[in-house]
Amino acid sequence: MNPVLLRSSLRHAICLSSPPLRGIVDTPLVSPPLASCWRSHRDGWNAGPELRWGTTSTSSLKGLRKFKVFCSSVDSRPVGEQRDEAPVSSSQSGKEEQIEGEGYGFLGLGIMGVAMAKNLLKLGVPLTVWNRSSDKCAPLVELGATAAKTPAEVVSKSKITFAMLADPAVALTVAVGPGGVVDAITPGKSYVDMSTVDAETSVTISKAITSKGGRFLEGPVSGSKKPAEDGQLVILAAGDESLYHDVAAPFDVMGKKAFYLGEIGNGAKMKLVVNMVMGSMMTAFSEGLSLAEKAGLKQTDVLDVLELGAIANPMFKLKGPSVIKGSFPPAFPLKHQQKDMRLALALGDEVAQPMPVAAAANEVFKKARNLGLGDNDFSAVYKAIAESS
Ligand SMILES: NC(=O)C1=CN([C@@H]2O[C@H](COP(=O)(O)OP(=O)(O)OC[C@H]3O[C@@H](n4cnc5c(N)ncnc54)[C@H](OP(=O)(O)O)[C@@H]3O)[C@@H](O)[C@H]2O)C=CC1
Ligand SMILES: O=CCCC(=O)O
Incomplete structure (x- = not known):
């Protein structure tokens, strides 16, 4: 049986089974429809008041995502009305050609975007991509995507277009500039901007999209290059709730958890x-490591002590050894971290929240940028601290 159909049948069997199906379902990692079914039930998306959950859990096991399914009630709506439907692909529809305007689009193939777009391809839905530097489209084209010349061309070929762009100015230009997203938005088309921007930018883009009859969702992410590659991002969505439901399958292949945070701007603020x-x-971590060294302590000992105490965390564990080695290959570019400090401080201004610690940290990131470290990993802020006289 065609694997897509098999997955689809399995999903429908689980979603629609009555009496409710109880047990454990193993499904390949690239089985988004089932994942969506699982998530829609976990989050209660399709649930009437009668939907109750027992335990739910996911874990990786020999390349399989294991879903414990304890449905005590089910979505009884016709499949076509469920919220986890992906656009129709040629392979799913049995037609040889892509149905114009029915695929996914992706704009911005930087460190994060390329990994996220690769994961989208796992859905088996046609994907059209665009990047300012067109050479970055090549790895996606090799995997089956189509490259477009403008963001508008991507949108015209896609039902839902995703974006992962550098900053608010870029996100705005790509959305509303000439040849941008809005030029090709028509009713029925949707745009999901996953870039880290401020709430005001998101609201502006949302208004431009919706004024042409489209739907808009913001979906910035927590997690860096590796989680993006592994489909383990945490997605902070806000805006059009029906679109949030419609992108369940894409969010499932890109992320490990999605939050719906309400009105547009809340994702950006979070x-x-x-x-x-x-x-x-x-x-603070960089100051500690630098202080330790100047005080005659071994920095590796600092890492070991931190790791065993109350402030142990994945970031210290991941970044500590490379900071000590003086190696800063960019996973999260320092220029973007400084942009986020700047935008967070502006949000603090807006709501009169004093932020003396963040303000001081921002000064150090600015210094690091002035030292030419903007394209290094954000952990290179250590150099700005360690090399201070
Ligand atoms: N890296 C990370 O760990 C994380 C990053 N983010 C956020 O995701 C977004 C992307 O980050 P990341 O992938 O790391 O950054 P990159 O710098 O690697 O990618 C930036 C993207 O924006 C594009 N771009 C830059 N300037 C312009 C412009 N003037 N016009 C059109 N396109 C432009 C780049 O195109 P080109 O290739 O042509 O330069 C590239 O596609 C940022 O908002 C960042 O804050 C969020 C979570 C984690
Ligand atoms: O915006 C970047 C976040 C990086 C991370 O969450 O590890």
């Missing part, structure tokens, strides 16, 4: 809060 904490932590 992301800035999280990255403000992260930037302040990285600065």
